[in-house]
Amino acid sequence: MKFLKVFFAFLASVSSFATGQVPDYLIIEKDTLAIQSNPLEGYFKDHPIPEKLITNLSSANWRGYVAYFKFIDGKFVVENIYKEDYKENSNGKTDYFLTSIYKDVFGTNVTFECNYYSGLLICPSGKIVQT
Template identity: 70%
Template sequence: MRFFKLLLVIIFLGSTKLFATGQVPDYLIIEKDTLFIQSNPLEEYFKNHPIPDNLITSLSSANWRGYVAYFKFVAGKLVVENIYKEDFKEDSNGKTQFIKTSIYKDIFGAKLNFPCDFYSGLLICPSGDVVKYVHMGYSSLYQNYNLIEIKNGSTIKSKKFTTEEFQKFKMDYFNYYKKTEEYKAKVKEFKEMEQETDYPGSSLRVVHPGIGKENKSLTKKETEFKADKFIESFMFVYLSDYMKTIEVPNN
């Protein structure tokens, strides 16, 4: 999973246009409804149990995970109903065909409904019309949101939001998150990964046209400021990975 994060950082810091791609979501099955979710619960599991490389045959800017998972609740517990890899093939007319192939048994074995007791966080389920389309991550806005708080795989509570309420909630949560040690550690990690690329800092270099002599101290400060803003924007786009509770923590 470190490779995926590094790839995202390189793309984001190198070109925001390349980074600006909406993501294929995972899904939550509730009775007869199948809702898409702006969260990816299995990412926590795959940190310690990586998907074998041979099971992911293609990656795209619209699906950096390389899979699409379906979840449901069984007796109040979140479980994996199925997981698919995505393949893209051209037909005889040169048109691209989208193919989904289940890889559930290869990852979780024959037992059905793999329990997500490793997951604590929010399932963010938007619904209704798109209020504002944003071609970046899970940034598009919808009429309504249903947030379901999960702790160790069990449903704790849920709450419904309007567009405006969800926007405020997300901003308030981000302001809290920026004060945490986890956020500071992530920023440090992303900066270190950016420096590991073949052209560290080149995409963030500040240029002052018309100035004969470069002020190295000023350039360094402005470059660091720009890097911080880029990373802050990156973290906000993927904030759903880090939001854990429906209520914003006070401390």
């Protein structure tokens, strides 16, 4: 029993050092909402992102991309997908920016439909009560 108490105390301390992940986003009219799911993960299991396309990974984005979704005519589609890039500026600091990789991933398909996705799209709102 003492082992379990120590083990759970260890888990609690480790989780406090975890980095929150950059979300994907859902665009609804003029609102852009963070979603707590990654709808493209299932697609990428069968259709991997082209090798060497994702060049930078951060502890806040293990998947290497940020996707934006929207509904068009009742269909759930990818609006755009970006990779994270970093560049040192003239002050020696690192600038972060997003570069679209839509054409590299989906080719000329201008409205890639996520018809394979059947999960929830949870968009949390309100103030954070625990960090």
